[in-house]
Amino acid sequence: MTKGRVLIVAGSDSGGGAGIQADIKTVTALGGFAMTAITALTAQNTLGVHGLLPIPPDFIRRQIEVVMDDLGADCIKIGMLGDVATIAAVADALRDLAPGVPVVLDPVMVAKGGHALLAESAVEALTQRLLPMASVVTPNLPEAAALTGLPMKSVEDMESAAAALRHLGAQAVLLKGGHLESDTVTDVLATATSVERFSADRIATRHTHGTGCTTASAIAAGLAQGQDLRRSVLRARAYVRAAIAAAPGFGAGHGPLGHGVTVDVDRADLGGFVS
Numbered sequence: 001m002t003k004g005r006v007l008i009v010a011g012s013d014s015g016g017g018a019g020i021q022a023d024i025k026t027v028t029a030l031g032g033f034a035m036t037a038i039t040a041l042t043a044q045n046t047l048g049v050h051g052l053l054p055i056p057p058d059f060i061r062r063q064i065e066v067v068m069d070d071l072g073a074d075c076i077k078i079g080m081l082g083d084v085a086t087i088a089a090v091a092d093a094l095r096d097l098a099p100g101v102p103v104v105l106d107p108v109m110v111a112k113g114g115h116a117l118l119a120e121s122a123v124e125a126l127t128q129r130l131l132p133m134a135s136v137v138t139p140n141l142p143e144a145a146a147l148t149g150l151p152m153k154s155v156e157d158m159e160s161a162a163a164a165l166r167h168l169g170a171q172a173v174l175l176k177g178g179h180l181e182s183d184t185v186t187d188v189l190a191t192a193t194s195v196e197r198f199s200a201d202r203i204a205t206r207h208t209h210g211t212g213c214t215t216a217s218a219i220a221a222g223l224a225q226g227q228d229l230r231r232s233v234l235r236a237r238a239y240v241r242a243a244i245a246a247a248p249g250f251g252a253g254h255g256p257l258g259h260g261v262t263v264d265v266d267r268a269d270l271g272g273f274v275s
Contacts, residue, residue, distance in 0.1 A: 004032035004224030007067055007098075008217065009060070009090055010079030010108075011040035011052075011117070017256030018044075018210030023077060023217040025259035030239065032221040035071055037063035039090075040082050046209055046251025049117070054082055057089035064093040074224035075135075076101050077217050080108040080117050084125045091129035102223045105134040105170070106216035107143045123147065132169030136229060138216045139165070141179040152179070155186050155197065162190035172229055176215065178202075189233055196230075198237060207247035207255035214257060215240050238263040 006027045013019035020036050027034035039060055043051035067073065076098055081087050094103065107126060109118040118126070123146055131137060131147075141152040148164040151157050155177065162173040172191040180186070186199040218239045222232025239261065246258025 004221055004226075005035065005072060005074045006032050006077055006217070006220045006224045007035045007037065007064070007073040007075075008077045008079065008220075009037045009039060009064065009081075010077070010106075010213070011042055011082070012038055013042055013044045013210070015045040015209075015251070015256070017046065017251075017254075018213045019080060022210040022213045022257070022259065023079065026214045026217040026239070027221045029259055029261065030218060030221040030225075030235070032224055034217075035067045035073065037067065037090075039080055039086055046253035046255050048253065052082075052117075054086065057085045060086060061089050061093045064090070065097055068097045073098060073101055075104065075220045077104045077106070077220035078130065079106045079213055079216065081122070081126070081130075082117065083119045084122045087122055087125045087129055091133065094133060102135040102220075103130075103133050104216050104220040104223065105130055105137045106212055107137060107139050107147060108212070109143050109146060127168055131165065134170040134172075135223065136172040136174055136219060137165055137170040138174045138176065138212065138219065140176045140212060144175055154180070155188065158186070158188045159190070159195055162188050162195065166190055166192070174215075174219070174233055176212070178211075187237070189230070191229065198233075200241075203241070203244050205244060205247065206253070207244060207249065207257065209251075209254040209256050211240055211244070211257065214243060214259070235263065 008023040024034040041053040144161045145152045162175045165173045175188045177186045189196045218236030219232045242261040243257035246261045
């Protein structure tokens, strides 16, 4: 297995639980090498986002350019983008500078505390420009509903939405079911050849800040290291569950995960999590 170079295109979380900080911790914990192109700065803690400063699109492209020119990447993970101009800059940069590199797209729209992280006007741009580039897209239920316009009230609805997202251009979809009202959490993995459900008991905890970022980055690390998508997803789920169990208990709101855990995917309990 190669070490795996992952270029992360996402926003910064000053509280360290999500965004670039969670991405770097995750890729590092799983044995990969993390690089970044930061799209925005946030003043953020476990209680929410208290300020946001976008990075100019031309500088986002410059970050991608210099990393690809010198270090290269085995996989690219995309997180928070924010607006149409940023989406266009990232899509153009990937087309020009990273053709053929696998892309894990986490369509970040709303922070755990409810703060909007993607302009409503940018949803169409995300769908048209980046979904067709995605080796796998990893939405939660509200994000999938926004992208497809479909209801999200059952696992069957999730499978319909996953098919719709594939029809929009994504090669594969990991649709996370943590928002369904159930003691069991079910995620749906849809590819060109199969649709698979992963189910397990819900973990009762408020320490779930950054689970979406962590999941996508863990998948990206696996793909960068030469794993196939299914094994990358299995390891990502095992890692996130272990990280939730190891949460340090910091903060008065949605606390961060314990990213410094190790997992053996062949022996792990592949349980569910709130995404």
